[in-house]
Amino acid sequence: MGHMYILHASLTEYILFFGTAIDTSGHSGRYWANITDTMISGSYTQWSEGDLGNRVYKAGDTIVHSWGDAAAVQWSAGTYMVEYGRGFIPSTLGFALADTLFGTTDFIPSTLGFALADTLFGTTDFITLYYTLRIYACALANEVMVYLDL
Secondary structure, three states: OOEEEEEEEOOOEEEEEEEEOOOEEEEOOOOOEEEEEEEEEOEEEEEEOOOOOOEEEEOOOEEEEOOOOOEEEEEOOOEEEEEEEEEOOHHHHHHHHHHHHHHOOOOOOOOHHHHHHHHHHOOHHHHHHHHHHHHHHHHHHHHHHHHOOO
């Protein structure tokens, strides 16, 4: 679990700020894009597919995830990084947002007072998904306007 702040997004590249306040781990995903992470603080452990050992990155290090690569990943509490992706960016959205849809969504209302709102609109995870997709859609619309000279 972590949070991200999208700085720039288009069909072919993105820049975002990613961080986590707690220890977390998972799978890197496999994308049709080259992704580079520059560590700001904390530590990032990566166990790449086919390797016998892992590699630990610290503040100031740069991590390169090449097109099609996959790895097990772990972030320590207080890890923050700047991420740059270049390639077919829509290929990254499915895996990146899958946890929002399937891993952290609570379909049972949290309290009786919010039961109707939770039933109609889902939990805050769906709100996060909505805002993420809205930001990306606006960025794509802006890119199209630039290319069309509007």
